Amino acid sequence: EDKVVQSPLSLVVHEGDTVTLNCSYEVTNFRSLLWYKQEKKAPTFLFMLTSSGIEKKSGRLSSILDKKELFSILNITATQTGDSAVYLCAVEANSGYALNFGKGTSLLVTP
């Protein structure tokens, strides 16, 4: 059975801190790993990673995938209160029909 495990489940930091969110997975015939940010309603897409060791970066957010060790990290530097959200990791298999999501990490950035 495919599994996606995120850690920590919740995190509180101060503005300006750097945070690292973790996602480990077990999936047959891995195709891609995706990160989403969910504030109040719909999750919004952040990154898709398919190749190991490649870093995807967008502003203060970056993510890297380790296909050998079966995990990914999402880094947020110089956090702002607007980064407060639930961050979801999802994995897609070649033989799959839908994304398999982890439980998410709830991040709270305090002023």
Add this chain to the structure above:
Amino acid sequence: DGGITQSPKYLFRKEGQNVTLSCEQNLNHDAMYWYRQDPGQGLRLIYYSQIVNDFQKGDIAEGYSVSREKKESFPLTVTSAQKNPTAFYLCATPSGGGNTGELFFGEGSRLTVL
């Protein structure tokens, strides 16, 4: 603008009542998905449809039903057989129009059973 629209945003129902959540997309996409989200939980797949007039059960289909009579519409009915229907329901379609990959979500429907 192309997009995916869910309605209603908030819904209350009494126990024993069926309720139907609407999901409409004007992106001309074949694949559509319904996910359920509970507090502190990730998204769990209820049903998906890869083409009109066809749909498949996801991981938690019990107590739910769907139809896909039109390409742009994928309504979800929460039946009285669903034991814990209070949840946040999200409809999605692949952003690129194919199957899976990056999903584009509607704004969600929050169902509360009184």
